Amino acid sequence: MAKQPELDDFRVPFFEDGKKNSKFSLDAFDPASKPFSTGSKDSDKARLSEIGEKLDQQQERLHSQQKRRVLLVLQGMDTSGKDGTIRAVFHEVDPLGLRIVPFKAPTPVELAHDFLWRVHSQAPAAGELTIFNRSHYEDLLVPTVLGTLDAKAFEARCRHIRQFEALLADSGTTIIKCMLHISKDEQRTRLQARIDDPSKHWKFDVSDLEARKQWDAYQSAYRDALAATSTDYAPWYVIPADSKTHRNVMVAELLLRTFETLQLDYPPPKESLKGVKVE
Numbered sequence: 001m002a003k004q005p006e007l008d009d010f011r012v013p014f015f016e017d018g019k020k021n022s023k024f025s026l027d028a029f030d031p032a033s034k035p036f037s038t039g040s041k042d043s044d045k046a047r048l049s050e051i052g053e054k055l056d057q058q059q060e061r062l063h064s065q066q067k068r069r070v071l072l073v074l075q076g077m078d079t080s081g082k083d084g085t086i087r088a089v090f091h092e093v094d095p096l097g098l099r100i101v102p103f104k105a106p107t108p109v110e111l112a113h114d115f116l117w118r119v120h121s122q123a124p125a126a127g128e129l130t131i132f133n134r135s136h137y138e139d140l141l142v143p144t145v146l147g148t149l150d151a152k153a154f155e156a157r158c159r160h161i162r163q164f165e166a167l168l169a170d171s172g173t174t175i176i177k178c179m180l181h182i183s184k185d186e187q188r189t190r191l192q193a194r195i196d197d198p199s200k201h202w203k204f205d206v207s208d209l210e211a212r213k214q215w216d217a218y219q220s221a222y223r224d225a226l227a228a229t230s231t232d233y234a235p236w237y238v239i240p241a242d243s244k245t246h247r248n249v250m251v252a253e254l255l256l257r258t259f260e261t262l263q264l265d266y267p268p269p270k271e272s273l274k275g276v277k278v279e
Contacts, residue, residue, distance in 0.1 A: 005035035007254055010238050012230035015162065024227045026219055029238045031183040034246040036253055044245035051252040052092030058256070059129050061264035063097030066127035068262060069173040072255060073132045075141075076180030077218060078208045079190035080241050082133050085180065088248040089255065090131075097127055103134040115139040115157065116164050123168055136161060137225060144221045145214050158228040169233035176258050177234060178251055179226060180241040184215055 013024055038047045062068055074082045086100060101122045110118040116136055124130035140157050143149035149157070165175055182190075191212070194204040211218065230236040237254060241247040 007036075007237070007250075007257060009035075010240075010250075012226045012236040012238065014232055014235070015228055015230055024223065026181065026223050026226075026238065029181055029240060031181045031186065031240050032242040033240045034243050035240070036250045037243065037246045038249070041245045044249050048088060048245070048249050048252055049092060051249070051256050052089070054256055055090070055252065055259065056093045058259035058262075058264060059093050059097060061266055062129060062259070062262075063127045064266050065264065067172065068264070069124040069126060069168075069171075070129045070259070070262075071124050071132065071168065071173055071175045072130070072251075073135045073137070073175070073177040074180065074251075075135060075137050075177070075222075076241065077182055077187060077215075078211060079187050079194075080180035080182040081244055081247055082180060084244060085178075085248055085251055086131055086133065088244075089252045093129075097129060099124070099128055099130045101130060101132050103132065103136075103138055106139070116160060120164070124173060126172070136164070137229075140225050141218065141221045144225075145217045154224070155228070158225065161229050162231060162234075165229075165231070165234040174258060174262060175234040176254060177230075177236045178239050178254065179222060179236060180247060181238050182241045184212075186242045187212065 010029065038044050062070060074085060076082055090098060103119075106115075106118065116139075119136040122130070122132070140149070140154065140161065144154055169175060191204070191208060194200040226236045226238075239247055239250050239254075
């Protein structure tokens with residue numbers, strides 16, 4: 001009997017200081033696979049709704065305690081579904097204590113500082129669940145592909161990222177990072193849909209086509225970035241994302257498991273409520 005897939009089968013091996021992880025390859029993960037699908041789109045959506053209710057309860061406990069923090073990082077090629085994942089996974093979650101941070105190209109002011117300057121202020125506060133839609137990894141991937149970040153600077157930024165994420169983890173932030181892994185063929189289909197559908201024109205940018213021409217370079221940059229920044233305190237997971245419903249279920253399952261390991265509960269009352277009656 002074939003072994004049932006587990007979430008950790010899709011975790012990028014942890015970085016070992018001083019050693020280049022030559023074993024990790026994105027080619028080992030099929031973007032079209034659906035290992036955590038429940039059988040159909042409808043059943044996947046039903047499962048997602050079940051998880052969503054549990055996530056809502058977990059997030060409420062997180063918010064009520066005002067102690068721990070959770071950060072979900074979403075990265076992926078254009079059309080991999082970062083926006084769609086957020087809409088679907090958090091559909092059932094109360095927005096209280098939930099914050100989404102989209103990262104665009106750095107502004108002139110941001111470029112005048114170190115590359116993590118704009119990111120640190122957006123890290124989750126106590127009691128907050130924060131989702132990074134793109135992240136500090138853009139400042140690692142994009143300049144690498146464009147050729148403005150050499151190998152030595154790449155390694156330095158990876159080291160800075162590990163240190164930054166270690167600081168967050170040491171300060172009570174649980175970090176989980178998901179690379180939404182889409183195939184080049186599926187990206188073509190989704191980009192064409194944006195061109196053909198007037199209601200999706202706002203989502204299309206000609207620069208998306210330029211980035212697509214550099215597909216192999218981006219895949220290589222992602223491989224090296226994930227291998228150098230997946231740690232026990234901030235692990236990376238590769239999420240097969242050609243199927244939108246599977247992608248959503250897998251991210252939700254991963255996030256729910258992460259929450260459950262925190263063993264959150266509601267805080268005790270500030271004072272005894274025994275015998276208290278509202279007149």
